[in-house]
Amino acid sequence: MKLFNDDDARMGGEPSAQAGAARVHVVRPAQAEPDSRVRPLHIEYSSTRVVGEALARLRRTHGIVSHDRSPLSESFRMLRNQVLQRMRADGHTLLAVTSPRAIEGKSMTAVNLALTMAADYDSAVLLVDADLSGRGLQSLFGLQGAAGLSDHLTDGCPLQDLLVNPGVARLVLLPAGEQPVLNSSELLATRAAQQSILEMKQRYRDRYVIVDLPPLLDTADALAFLPQADTTLLVVEEHTTSVQDVESASELLAPFPLIGTVMSQAREPEPGMRTPWYRRLWSHGRA
Amino acid sequence: MTALAQDFSALADPTALPSRSLRDHLGMLRRRRALAITVFCVLLAITVVVAVVLPPVYRSTATILIKEQEIPPEFVRSTVTSFADERIQVISQQVMTRATLLEMVDRHGLYGTARQRETSEEILDRMRRDIKLTPISAEVTDRRTGSPVKSTIAFTLSYDSENASAAQKIANELTTLYLNENVKNRQQKAAETTSFLDEELSRVTRHIAELEQKLAAFKERNQGRLPELSLSNQMGSERSATEIQRLEREILFLNERTASLQAQLADTKPQLPIMSAGGAVLDPDDRLKALQMQLSAAIGTYSSDHPDVKRLRREIAVLQAETGEQGDMTDREARRQELDAQLSQLRQKFSDDHPDIARVKRQIVALEEAPAPAPRTPRKPDNPVYLNLKAQIDTNAAQLISLRKERDELRNRLSLYDARVSQSPEVEREYLEIVRDMDSSRTRFRELRDKQMQAQVAEQLERERKAERFTLIEPPIFPEKPVRPNRLLILVMGLLLAIAVGIGAAAVRESLDRAVHGPRDVMRLLHVPVLAVLPPLVHPLAARRRARRRLLWLGVVAVVLMLGVAAFHVFYMPVEVAWYSLLRRVAN
Numbered sequence A: 001m002k003l004f005n006d007d008d009a010r011m012g013g014e015p016s017a018q019a020g021a022a023r024v025h026v027v028r029p030a031q032a033e034p035d036s037r038v039r040p041l042h043i044e045y046s047s048t049r050v051v052g053e054a055l056a057r058l059r060r061t062h063g064i065v066s067h068d069r070s071p072l073s074e075s076f077r078m079l080r081n082q083v084l085q086r087m088r089a090d091g092h093t094l095l096a097v098t099s100p101r102a103i104e105g106k107s108m109t110a111v112n113l114a115l116t117m118a119a120d121y122d123s124a125v126l127l128v129d130a131d132l133s134g135r136g137l138q139s140l141f142g143l144q145g146a147a148g149l150s151d152h153l154t155d156g157c158p159l160q161d162l163l164v165n166p167g168v169a170r171l172v173l174l175p176a177g178e179q180p181v182l183n184s185s186e187l188l189a190t191r192a193a194q195q196s197i198l199e200m201k202q203r204y205r206d207r208y209v210i211v212d213l214p215p216l217l218d219t220a221d222a223l224a225f226l227p228q229a230d231t232t233l234l235v236v237e238e239h240t241t242s243v244q245d246v247e248s249a250s251e252l253l254a255p256f257p258l259i260g261t262v263m264s265q266a267r268e269p270e271p272g273m274r275t276p277w278y279r280r281l282w283s284h285g286r287a
Numbered sequence B: 001m002t003a004l005a006q007d008f009s010a011l012a013d014p015t016a017l018p019s020r021s022l023r024d025h026l027g028m029l030r031r032r033r034a035l036a037i038t039v040f041c042v043l044l045a046i047t048v049v050v051a052v053v054l055p056p057v058y059r060s061t062a063t064i065l066i067k068e069q070e071i072p073p074e075f076v077r078s079t080v081t082s083f084a085d086e087r088i089q090v091i092s093q094q095v096m097t098r099a100t101l102l103e104m105v106d107r108h109g110l111y112g113t114a115r116q117r118e119t120s121e122e123i124l125d126r127m128r129r130d131i132k133l134t135p136i137s138a139e140v141t142d143r144r145t146g147s148p149v150k151s152t153i154a155f156t157l158s159y160d161s162e163n164a165s166a167a168q169k170i171a172n173e174l175t176t177l178y179l180n181e182n183v184k185n186r187q188q189k190a191a192e193t194t195s196f197l198d199e200e201l202s203r204v205t206r207h208i209a210e211l212e213q214k215l216a217a218f219k220e221r222n223q224g225r226l227p228e229l230s231l232s233n234q235m236g237s238e239r240s241a242t243e244i245q246r247l248e249r250e251i252l253f254l255n256e257r258t259a260s261l262q263a264q265l266a267d268t269k270p271q272l273p274i275m276s277a278g279g280a281v282l283d284p285d286d287r288l289k290a291l292q293m294q295l296s297a298a299i300g301t302y303s304s305d306h307p308d309v310k311r312l313r314r315e316i317a318v319l320q321a322e323t324g325e326q327g328d329m330t331d332r333e334a335r336r337q338e339l340d341a342q343l344s345q346l347r348q349k350f351s352d353d354h355p356d357i358a359r360v361k362r363q364i365v366a367l368e369e370a371p372a373p374a375p376r377t378p379r380k381p382d383n384p385v386y387l388n389l390k391a392q393i394d395t396n397a398a399q400l401i402s403l404r405k406e407r408d409e410l411r412n413r414l415s416l417y418d419a420r421v422s423q424s425p426e427v428e429r430e431y432l433e434i435v436r437d438m439d440s441s442r443t444r445f446r447e448l449r450d451k452q453m454q455a456q457v458a459e460q461l462e463r464e465r466k467a468e469r470f471t472l473i474e475p476p477i478f479p480e481k482p483v484r485p486n487r488l489l490i491l492v493m494g495l496l497l498a499i500a501v502g503i504g505a506a507a508v509r510e511s512l513d514r515a516v517h518g519p520r521d522v523m524r525l526l527h528v529p530v531l532a533v534l535p536p537l538v539h540p541l542a543a544r545r546r547a548r549r550r551l552l553w554l555g556v557v558a559v560v561l562m563l564g565v566a567a568f569h570v571f572y573m574p575v576e577v578a579w580y581s582l583l584r585r586v587a588n
Helices: A017-021 A053-060 A070-090 A102-118 A150-155 A184-189 A191-203 A219-230 A244-254 A277-286 B002-013 B022-031 B035-053 B084-095 B097-108 B112-117 B120-130 B164-221 B228-266 B284-301 B309-322 B330-347 B355-369 B383-464 B485-512 B518-526 B542-570 B575-587
Strands: A094-098 A124-129 A169-172 A207-212 A231-238 A258-265 B060-068 B132-140 B148-161 B471-475 B532-533
Touching: A070 A102, A070 A231, A070 A258, A070 B532, A094 A102, A094 A191, A102 A124, A102 A169, A102 A231, A102 A258, A102 B485, A150 A184, A184 A219, A191 A219, A207 B164, A219 B112, A231 B518, A231 B542, A244 B518, A258 B518, B022 B035, B022 B485, B035 B485, B060 B084, B060 B164, B084 B132, B084 B148, B084 B164, B097 B120, B097 B518, B120 B132, B120 B148, B132 B471, B148 B164, B164 B471, B164 B485, B228 B383, B284 B309, B284 B355, B309 B485, B330 B542, B355 B542, B485 B575, B518 B532, B542 B575
Parallel strands: A094 A207, A094 A231, A124 A169, A124 A207, A231 A258, A258 B532
Antiparallel strands: B060 B148, B060 B471, B132 B148
């Protein structure tokens, strides 16, 4: 259970051998306890709902980084470091994650980046699911039906009531909302929304906001939100995303700062979820 | 991330971006290896199946030599003059008729199941494709021009079949057909030539007979006017003219002679003079005239009752009765004129009362009153001179008549001759026409007869097979090895083709693919660094399942293969036999 650098003394958790071996944080079991120089950013979640089982749900999903030295984890650490360096250098706090078309890797990348960033001692992370159509990352946490951003924007629910801590230190999640909304792009562009986002950015020091946006070319939501984002990370799936889509995305993103791209690989579909080859060919040909 | 560093440097200088390196191509192949290998395997399998399954084709070939005429063509010229290849083509058309081929197919049961399945047209096409006729040419020097020409000296006839013995049999039959057809053709052609010439000859003969008849009729119609007689006609005409002239002269002479004779006759008394006392004996006429003169003189002198006058009158009457000549009218007229002249003379000298005048007047009256003399009763002349003259005159007259007749005849003949001569050009034209026709017909007849004889000899030549003929120098043999297919070649070509098409399919698939491959693509498009390349995610469950499935497939394939081999072994032929036969086939 105690995986994500959760070496909070009060939780009484012992860092595992793997966690100790993590390259980013030079944490050695022998030094860990008495050494006070290593002081992770500590946040008491007094007002935030803690949903412990969300982490367990997340763990069951394949492709989520874990506290190990698997290639996946390592590449996300690499990514995190680069992103943090660049954002810190530019003073950015809000990172929008999007992709040209709907791909499985986008939300996954957002979640993994958030988890990896949260594992960094010095940064707290707010992960916002801005995909208001409802099939975004909140389902990865098993939080279907939880109130979220759309409820805040439509009904004015206070943000602090909506935030969820999925059982990972320094990570707070803002779900998309209870129900899918149709006018999502208008909602995201309202003054209230802008105000909320500004509040999110400025509420805590050393907190990074990662917004999981809908695909850039499928809906107008992403474009509506982009002015609020400090910078953008584009996820491209190798062998799947077409050159044409990347070009279109590049044109759309031209006015906004782009931090870089992440190239993900097409996932082996889950057993039983495989689409027939002819349909794949067909959809591919059309793309 | 050294690759990334490279990419950065590449990004700094966009022109340095390499196009497609070998690594890209290999990467492409690796990405599309499933497709490439699938295509390769499928093609290779098809090739192998084709190479093994393709039925062997056996070919049996006959070589037929075109042998030249044995008798030198200078002596006997064949009536079949077409070129050998042309004839071979003609024979091919005759042999490869639907009926012949289909009969052969049915008799030998060729094309087994296809015969039941396909239309006879398709079967015929197959058969025609299987029959191959290849002329063998050689450079031959043309005897007349001395220039080298290509000439067909032989040809091969082959038949392809999946069955070696069938190939031989059919090739054999075809060869026989070709040989027979050639002989038949040649003989038929020669016979046709002969019969045609015969017919032609009889036609010309008929024509000549007609002409002869016509000529005969013409000659009959124009007898004597024929141009060949024209000279004789002319001569006849001339001769007749001369003859006529001669006759004319003779007639003239005879006339003159008759005239002189008549003069003589007139001078001669028919009767002999009566010898009187007075000496001179007058013939009755003269006495009558004399008496009449005495009487007229007496009338002048005396009155009519004078006894002298009376006596004179009686005497005259007797004489008149005797001579039968009543004082010739001419005599009387002459007398009258004489008296008139006398009277007019006297009137000039004397008055009317002059006794001379009165006498003359009385004489005139007496003359006028004198009765017309009674017809004289002829008296037979008895003067020999007279008779002689008379006879001569008569002869002359008779001669004249005959001469005149002769002359008239000659004149007729002359006119006939002249008519003939004048008509002769017209006749000659017509005549020459017929003769010319006749001549040309005769010439034609002779020519045709010569040709007919030649044709008969040529026909004989064909009948005895001494003319140019086809000789089988190599009969079709039983083919021991198939000519097709070259299995090894098919395999090698199939392998190469499979490789090429496999790679090609991958390349095509790749070119159809518009997806981004590798961080370089993204960087080129977005001009921002690729911060991370995530490793591929394989769900452990999926990986397990895939492994399981692969195992399952292998098992299924193995089982199917084994079952197949077992079935083959049991139902078709033992595996080891099949193996050896396969080896043999490949070796072939």
